[in-house]
Amino acid sequence: MVADWNARLYLKFEDERTRPARDLVTQIPLEAAKRIVDLGCGPGNSTEILAGRYPEAEAIGIDTSPDMLAVARKRMPHTTFIEADVASYRLDEPADVILANAVLQWVPDHAVLFPHLISQLTPGGVLAVQMPDNLNEPTHVGMRAVAAQGPWADALADAAKARTILPSSAYYYDLLSVHAMQVDLWRTTYHHPLASPAAIVEWMKGTGLRPFLDPLDEAQKQDFLAAYEARLTQDYPPRADGRVLLAFPRLFLVARR
Template structure:
């Protein structure tokens, strides 16, 4: 089982990680809400946006990570945070908004999962989803190449399949349209200027690299990261100011019941 998520590592790039939440929330067509759920709330950075947008709402944050939940409770003492898995959680009443930022890419069987989430909404309620759609980016291709090429290949065979490639937008539309009055789907590619290859590695240690690093320890983990960084150096060249640009495609969906 992968190690627990690390809230401190995740928040090393808090501004960049929170920007997609802001962009997603800006497209939520609700003037008000009484009950809002932040699914996969992480350390509460997205939950804080929801509480500010809907100050009169009951806000519930759900996550599977004890460390993330501890960080969220510290950040927002007035909100309610509970352990909950995206594929199995239940609500005691319909939600006006289920906000799922950068979590559902880790959850299988979207054809069952997404209609289930819509079914938990009140009439006129909104499911708002953002997922990284970056498995074909050089950063992630290099992860898999490093995993398959070293002495750790057998240990990391499962890690190369930890996330599935997302369906095309048309596939999501077909999943959701029968259960919704409106489905809005779009992609955004963020180009994050970072302070060199080491910053790309630090970014991904908080998310995409986790399944690759979790089975490794000590020197083996260090060797894997060295191999991975060397591959990145050939793929991400410094720009005029010395920074590198990390291209990061993300898929957004806003579904109105």
């Protein structure tokens, strides 16, 4: 089981991590909302953006991580934040907007999950989702390869197969269009200039590396990270200014009930 999320690590790249939430919220086709919900709200960065779009709305943030929620409550002290599992939590009344930014890729069985979320919207309400679609990128191919090759291979066997590649855009269109009167979807690849392969490692320590690091003791973690950074050094050569360029594909879905 993955340990609690680390808000400090996650926020090292706050601007880069928040940009997709900004892009998603601008595409929500509602002029006004009375009740808005941020699923997997993390440290409140996406909640802040959603509440900024709908300042008159009641805002609720939901996350499983006590550490993330503690930071979110300090950031937005007048907003309701609830510790709960986004996969099974049921709202006490429907929402006009449900935002899920970079969280549902961790939750299985989308064929059940997405209709469940749409059913919790008001008529005309909007489900807005962004999911990293980067499991085929060198960052993730590399961590799986390093996990399989080292002395930690047995301990990390489950982590290496825990997440699967996202289904196609057509899959999500077919799934959502049955329950929604309007579906918009797009895929964007962000290109983030970072200082070095070590910076990519720091980025991944806050998210994708979590299942690989949690089962290891401290010495194994350091050895794993060193091997992973060496792999990334081959995959991400320096650009003209000496930085490396992290390509990060993301899938966006906006469905109006």
